[in-house]
Amino acid sequence: MTKQIEAETLRKWLDTQQPVTVLDIRTDEDRAQWAIPGSVHLNAYEALRAGQPGALADAAFPLDRPVVTVCNAGRVSETAAAMLAERGFDARSLAGGMKAWSLAWNAADVPLQDQSCRVIQVRRTGKGCLSYIVGSDGEAAVIDPSVSPDVYLELANRHGWAIRYVFETHVHADHLSRARELVRQTGAALLLPPQQRVRFAFTAIVDGERMSLGRASLTAMHTPGHTNESTSYVLNDTAVFTGDTLFINGVGRPDLHADPEAARQRARALFASLTHLQALRPEMAVLPAHASEPIAFDGRAVASSIAEIEAWLSGWLVSESAFVDRVTARLPPTPPNFARIVDLNEAGEFPTSDPTDLEAGANRCAVR
Ligand SMILES: [Fe+2]
CATH class of the missing domain: 3.40.250.10 (Rhodanese-like domain)
Structure with a gap:
């Protein structure tokens, strides 16, 4: 055999x-x-x-x-x-x-100047989904969990952290969120940007709101465009988790669940959001929710800095109308099964059948 x-x-x-x-x-x-x-x-x-x-x-x-x-x-x-x-x-x-x-994952430490906290990037290598566990002084937060809760629990245990918060940057369209399951297993608070999309209980985190975590803190920064609720989270003044708003070599697509005019509207919002992100401290690490390539088992975080991002993004942001034209002209094919995945994520359901049936295939949230 x-x-x-x-x-x-x-x-x-x-x-x-x-x-x-x-x-x-x-x-x-x-x-x-x-x-x-x-x-x-x-x-x-x-x-x-x-x-x-x-x-x-x-x-x-x-x-x-x-x-x-x-x-x-x-x-x-x-x-x-x-x-x-x-x-x-x-x-x-x-x-x-x-x-x-598609469920295989690996992890990488994110090098940070700030010694008060530690960030581990947890990557679904095939799909390129990036999630994070942030630890400081015995407490941890997980951002955009996309693999089994066991993975985050094991990392938290290894570092002596209790998971206090689970954050989502937005309602995801390319993977099934593991946030609710992780919350069930840990008793952590579930923090989502305010929106009328999901049909389950959560704690809304509004623009400018700050949550302390051990000796560190995470501050919400509303960055609409990819979706209306899309929110980034700023860790101290050292890193920003940008979700699907800003990637290391592209920006979030504005067109999912939107007709062409709504997509242009969202692209304009994205222009403003990216302008705000670009104004953050140049040394800040940029930690997105996706990579566009399968992620190697090399222990190297997929990350950039505001300064590195500015080198290419400033050319995109010269004028709002040119940005909107560029982004709406370069939309990749719609991700497979995205409508069904969004529906399940809005309902807060995780299918009892094999999730990989829905999630198979590469990620398509970026415009480059
Ligand atoms: Fe997304």
């Missing part, structure tokens, strides 16, 4: 730098959407599906390490693993394929 490997096991192997060859056998189009960092690509999907015995005959890999074969759902990769096993490789198929991989 073909050997299998669970996504969580492969995740741990990559996280601990264990020698492994990850062989992606999907088509070029699928690969272009998203991939496992460091994986080797060999487009053998059609040949394997057609049962061609020589599909992987020429493939050569180091013999001193396992080979993990990867496809979209973990079936064709079984055929690939069986072929490689016959050739003497220690081959195994990634159970559930890229769909299962």
